[in-house]
Amino acid sequence: MKKYILTFIVCLLLVFTVMAQKVNDIDAIKASIERETKAYFEIDYKTWVDSWVHSPYAYWSYVDSAGITQYEGWRAIEIGFNDYFITSKPQAIEIKRDWMEIRVYGDGAFARFKQRVITNGLAGPEQTEIRILERDKKTKVWKIALVGVLKPQSVLIASQ
Secondary structure, three states: OHHHHHHHHHHHHHHHHHHHHHHHHHHHHHHHHHHHHHHHHOOOHHHHHHOEOOOOOOEEEEEEOOEEEEEEOHHHHHHHHHHHHHHOOOOOEEEEEEEEEEEEEOOEEEEEEEEEEEEOOEEOOOEEEEEEEEEOOOOOOEEEEEEEEEOOOOOOEEOO
C-alpha cells in the first residue's frame, strides 16, 4: 500500500512539474513576442534582430487591403526591414492584445492573438497575428521563426 501511495505522489509531482513548465513557457513566449514588438516600434534594431531565428525557413508576411508583403528567409527579412530601421523614429505606442491560443510542442510553439496598435490615442484596426517560435538550443530563449499579420482594414478609429 505504501508503495502505491509513494508512486501516486511521485506521479502527481511530475504532473505539477510539467504543468508549471508549460505555464513558464507560455509566459516566456508572450514575453518574446512583446519584446520583438517593442523593439520594432522603439527602433531597437539589435533587440529586434536578437528576437528572431536566423535561418532560411524564417518567414514574415503582412496582408492588408493594399495587398501582401512577404519575406522568405532571415536574410530577406533583415534586408526588407533595413530601411525601416534606418529612416524611422521611435513611436510612443500602446499595444492591446487578446491572446487566443498558445501551444507548446517541445522546443517549438504556435501563438495566435488579436492586436490593436494605439498611436497618439488613436487605435488602428484590430489585426490577427500568428507566430511560430523556437526555443534557442544554447540560450533556451524563445525566438520568432514566423510572423503572419492579417490587417483587414486601414481605417483609424478613436481609442476607448
